[in-house]
Amino acid sequence: MIAAMATLSLNILSGYTGLISLGITFFMGIGAYTAAWLGGPHPFFPGDPVGLNLSIFIWLPAAGVVAALTGALVGPTALRLKGFYLAIVTLALVFIGLYLFKNARAITGGPQGRIFPTPSFGDLSFSSPTPVFGVLLTTNQWYFLLLTPLLALMALFVHNVMRSRAGRAFQAVRDNETGAAIIGVNLFQAKMSAFIFSSFLAGIAGALWASYPGGYAEPNTWNLILAIQFVAAMLVGGVASVWGSILGAAFVFGLPLALDTFSLIPQSTSNTGLTSGDLSAILYGLLIILFMLFEPTGVIGFIRRVTSLIQRFDERAKVKGGVKANASEPVELES
């Protein structure tokens, strides 16, 4: 679900606004380290990374804000470029980020990594099994409880923004920059706000990603492979779609887990070194190619097409049966 949040953030930038970014992990890292700095435990030994031990109500939004500010800082430089160039610059951003994270020892703990804060509200900790109303919930279940409303909130927010004036402007920029400029969209402003908005969500997702039980991350967590996985999730799920982001993330990041859990891979293959991660990598590599070729809008496009087909079929049946097809709800097409 954290992955879904990050994918959502990427979708704002790449899916809705059409700016290709491979740099999402950079902003996730920024968010995560902000969270660690503000919410992490006080240094235990001298030389430990700093932490101010503040509450989640401060560090979670702060993670987003700092990432957004970084986005605002990087944006003007990066957004002068288009297409391939932007992709390459955001790729460079990931490497520059890795370098910074490795060297800023005071905050990131250097190459060895550091401990991240665990989400807790007062005494109520989301990171240890705690009984509630007589039911003992495991850490993962607690996390699920914490993340579901957060993700729902984000999804709703993104969904609504995309239907607002600003969101329409984003999509206009994606479809035709010159056209958008002519009808009065301020290109720079639209791109910047998409960039900042996306960075904000990426920062929050990063903070949560790092604080997931265990709460420990090395700078190398924020590498290019993770960024590409998010891009893959976006594409498999559906470009420019809230539900698509969630589905895609569930698929790309959940598949290795699912394969492990149901042990669909026969044990014998463990000798050849075929892990569930590899198998799912093959699957989504293949899926990206297939989706790009046959269904560029992803799973969500496929679902939409099927539902509209069924509806059309329904209406035809009604007409045949002599029942006048009422103006049934039009298929809800999110652009």
Next chain:
Amino acid sequence: MAYFIQLAFAGLAQGCIYALVALGFTIIFKSSGVINFAQGEFLLVGAFIASVATFEWGLNFFLAVFIALLITVLIGVLFERFALRYMIGRPAFAIIMITIGLDILLRTGVVMTGKANERPPATPYGIASGVNYGGVHFGENALWTILVTLICCVALYIFFRYTRYGLAMRAAAIDQEAALAMGVNIRLVYALAWGIAAAVATIAGIFLAINVTTFDSTLGSIALFAFPAIILGGLDSIPGAVVGGVVIGLVQLLTQGYESHIANFVGIGFDTITPYLLMIIILLVRPYGLFGTRKVERV
């Protein structure tokens, strides 16, 4: 001074590898306007097949290289024919993504064979052999890298300048429709571009693998340094790719060599980002690169 020459020499050899990778990028971009993010995996697949062929099948080095070339070229041409052919006219993003898809497939494919860890590279000469001259060690591999890169450049130059197909490719790069009207077989041009790119990548991959002494499935990530090289030289310029590659290699190795002197200031691993910093500066000052065509776009 000897230290400087040593670094410069190593940088030159490294730069030649980048130049070969960058050549592949540029040739594909020039002929079809596609940036192939899977270029790095051609390095990996090439080096991997060569290594497997020498050590598992006990083949002669040159035969192994030939097989590696054959397979990578085949992958390149087939991918172009069965995937990219249908992507013409789609947005840049979709095309980038489909090559990233190929990248993931190829890399995982190599991992799945289960033989990708700590592979020894295929090599006709000793990995560490070389000559010492004036306190500087000239590694045999580095010398061969430079020599073969030069040969590749000359061969490509002759191909583009004097052969029928080279002419067709240049025509298609200048104006695709006009070339079509003149009877140039564009499909052949695309296939050739991918074939050449895959072949130079394989050569680069084999040298790179010898250079790092043992390699695993992350070998292809080196291709990411070829991006700064092509930006520096200009996205659509073939000589630019070579110059850019060599410059990036030099810059990187020199920062790596002198890093310890300035470590307090820049910290560890600074050499991994100097190519990118250079690239960002170039993009801001001269976005079309040193030798690229200026593109004017009015809004």
